[in-house]
Amino acid sequence: MSVKFEFEFAPNLPAPASKWNGFPKYNFIGGHNDAERLPVDALIAAATAVLKREGSSLATYGLNSGPLGYRPLREFLARKLKWHAGIVCQPDEILITSGSLQGLDLVNSLLLSPGDTVLVEQDCYSGSLSRLSRRGVKVVGIELDSGGLRLDALANALDDLKRRGVRPKYLYTIPTVQNPTGTILSEERRLELLRLTRAHAVPIFEDECYSDLIWDGRRPPALYALSGGAGVIHIGSFSKSISPALRVGYIVASWDVLSHILALKTDAGSGALEQMVLAEFCSAHFSEHVLKLNRGLRSKLETLMAALAEQFGTAAEFEDPKGGIFLWLKLPDSVDTQKLAQVALAEGLAINPGPEWSTDKDHGRSRLRLCFANPGKETIQDGVAALAQICHREFGVPTRIANIRQG
Numbered sequence: 001m002s003v004k005f006e007f008e009f010a011p012n013l014p015a016p017a018s019k020w021n022g023f024p025k026y027n028f029i030g031g032h033n034d035a036e037r038l039p040v041d042a043l044i045a046a047a048t049a050v051l052k053r054e055g056s057s058l059a060t061y062g063l064n065s066g067p068l069g070y071r072p073l074r075e076f077l078a079r080k081l082k083w084h085a086g087i088v089c090q091p092d093e094i095l096i097t098s099g100s101l102q103g104l105d106l107v108n109s110l111l112l113s114p115g116d117t118v119l120v121e122q123d124c125y126s127g128s129l130s131r132l133s134r135r136g137v138k139v140v141g142i143e144l145d146s147g148g149l150r151l152d153a154l155a156n157a158l159d160d161l162k163r164r165g166v167r168p169k170y171l172y173t174i175p176t177v178q179n180p181t182g183t184i185l186s187e188e189r190r191l192e193l194l195r196l197t198r199a200h201a202v203p204i205f206e207d208e209c210y211s212d213l214i215w216d217g218r219r220p221p222a223l224y225a226l227s228g229g230a231g232v233i234h235i236g237s238f239s240k241s242i243s244p245a246l247r248v249g250y251i252v253a254s255w256d257v258l259s260h261i262l263a264l265k266t267d268a269g270s271g272a273l274e275q276m277v278l279a280e281f282c283s284a285h286f287s288e289h290v291l292k293l294n295r296g297l298r299s300k301l302e303t304l305m306a307a308l309a310e311q312f313g314t315a316a317e318f319e320d321p322k323g324g325i326f327l328w329l330k331l332p333d334s335v336d337t338q339k340l341a342q343v344a345l346a347e348g349l350a351i352n353p354g355p356e357w358s359t360d361k362d363h364g365r366s367r368l369r370l371c372f373a374n375p376g377k378e379t380i381q382d383g384v385a386a387l388a389q390i391c392h393r394e395f396g397v398p399t400r401i402a403n404i405r406q407g
């Protein structure tokens, strides 16, 4: 007699994952990188050199570097964070993680309990928003403008919460090439942000995963640098500067904080080979690679903006971002981008609808995010033309496509 065996799953699980059916023809979603700019030959050379020299250390957990991650990679990061973001830290104040998503999870595990409140930018990385909602955390969105987080809105939110006796657990911010808006917060605003949050004893969780992708290379010091590390946890990643598939990110924090985070990281170390190859590659080629990558990304962004101007005319509003891989668009109020995304996907075209990237679903309703890093220029042009046709069919806008009046 056969016994029917069924698992009894734990309560409150997220919705099950759907099966992967390959990438759509026009793929404007996610944070994929530019395949043409991936430094494959230099990565092969780095892998060969580091394995010949140190391959036998793969026999140990942690590569003789301890649980924080491969030491030469942390040494590279300590140097790079100093020249790039003004952060002064020791290699032992850096923990290598499996992508910065693991960094987000670890920091959230350290700081958050159900019912807590956190402050975030109103338009915000959906991966962060979904994580907070899974933890039963209340999210207060702070408005942005073309200069990034609005400090008058932050001051109002902090005062309002104080009146209600609520102290937010942290302010989560992506100050340098914000996702999805692409803004960079000025040094002046950063200093004011630190002053305000300090006055309310609210720590900062700074996510800098796009900060290498800036067209003119100029950026203000990180909040971590400006605060001398006090009350700030900083995370970053190699996903956007080199490759998301490698899954290598990092957390920077003072040891009194990092030691608690390390105790929560129970995976016996992130993938070693990736760390070794990155350390070898980055020490020799990082800056030169990022310069080339940025030139390619800027050129794709220009293709995208020109295609939008041609296909959507004034129906698509956007600001020219200072860096990154995304364009954040506003379509006419009549467009529901969640519906647009659904219909477009059925026709092989993927976009990120605004409500998933905003704490205010009405604000996000007619907005959407396009990632321009992965598709080639022709695909960008054809994809935008296809999107304009679908949008016109479903919502009656744009009324002119490629300067031809529709319908």
Ligand SMILES: Cc1ncc(COP(=O)(O)O)c(C=O)c1O
Binding pocket: 030, 031, 098, 099, 100, 101, 102, 125, 127, 174, 179, 207, 209, 236, 237, 238, 239, 244, 247, 248, 249
């Ligand atoms: C703001 C932000 N933080 C973190 C991540 C996670 O990146 P990864 O885990 O690949 O480092 C992303 C990915 O898109 C992101 O946009």
